[in-house]
Each structure stands twice: as C-alpha cells, then as structure tokens.
Amino acid sequence: MIDSLSAKYAEEPVAVGVTRNGGVIEVLKAPDGQTWTILFTYPGGPSCLVASGEAWEDLEDKLKGPAA
DSSP: OHHHHHHHHOOEEEEEEEOTTSOEEEEEEOTTSSEEEEEEEOTTSOEEEEEEEEOOOOHHHHHHOTTO
16 A cells, blocks of 8 residues: 555655554655555554545644744
C-alpha cells in the first residue's frame, strides 16, 4: 500500500506509532502537503486505509513561528 501511495501521490511516511494491541498507525504525506493518508496495520498483517485528504499542515512549524 505504501508503494502504491508513493507512486501515485509521492506520499512518504512522516510519523508512525504502535498501539497497545501491537497494531501500527502510519501517517504519510506528499512533500508539498497536498495529500495525506493514515494507515492502520493489524498485528496479523492486514492494513486498512483509515483516512485521507488534502492540505496537510505541520503544526510544530506553525506553533514555533519564524523566530523559533
């Protein structure tokens, strides 16, 4: 799934986390932020597309501002 999102939208993983039950949540986004996707992979292997959209913004950069 990641290869497909990379090929079609140039999305790459930018964040990953492990849930209590061992599942993996991944956030992918295009370098320009035009598209993004959130995936969930169950411990047994199947992956699901949880959400996708447009206009991703990184809050850390906005919260720190240009003077940071």
